[in-house]
């Protein structure tokens with residue numbers, strides 16, 4: 001298996017919307033979820049860097065699509081939350097619509113990490129995105145994030161109820177209990193992402209920057 005070294009992660013570039021993205025080769029893993037679900041914190045905890053990605057207490061602080069280079073092998077794409085709209089040159093950007101466009105057309109995409117707060121899943125847009133990922137057969141993993149807020153017993157209970165929900169949608173569950181703060185599940189996540197990369201590498205879609 002090709003292992004991705006997440007310690008070798010650095011910021012590349014930001015884009016204001018999907019149409020502005022001018023990189024069309026290589027492999028991308030997208031981080032999706034509502035604002036405040038912990039996407040930007042995850043970039044930091046994966047890379048062991050405190051300030052690589054901006055983290056905020058206020059929803060909607062990521063107003064751009066942020067690209068990070070991982071080990072010169074693939075990119076992490078940190079999106080604004082999909083329950084959120086922002087303005088650019090007075091034009092409203094609906095991030096759910098942008099993300100849908102990205103999922104439908106992005107050739108570089110090799111997988112999606114979908115973050116939900118372990119206390120507040122699944123909300124409307126989570127389910128919309130999960131259904132698209134399933135239909136398009138895109139690799140994805142759902143992180144029940146911020147599990148440090150719950151006892152072991154409650155974590156397990158939430159995990160089972162999340163699994164039941166996904167199974168009821170006739171989707172095979174790919175769910176992990178996770179905490180960036182306590183680094184719970186980080187090893188398993190790195191392994192999953194490295195596996196996705198390995199698979200495309202084997203299929204000869206080598207990354208080139």
Ligand SMILES: Nc1nc2c(ncn2[C@@H]2O[C@H](COP(=O)(O)OP(=O)(O)O)[C@@H](O)[C@H]2O)c(=O)[nH]1
Pocket residue numbers: 033034035036037038039040041042054055056057059060061062081145146147148149178179180181182
């Ligand atoms: N308890 C807890 N809080 C977290 C965790 N990860 C992120 N947060 C907090 O959640 C808030 C939103 O995080 P951020 O990464 O900006 O979310 P984003 O909007 O999805 O990028 C911040 O206050 C973070 O400190 C975690 O693992 N546990």
Ligand SMILES: [Mg+2]
Pocket residue numbers: 039040041054055061062079080
């Ligand atoms: Mg963010």
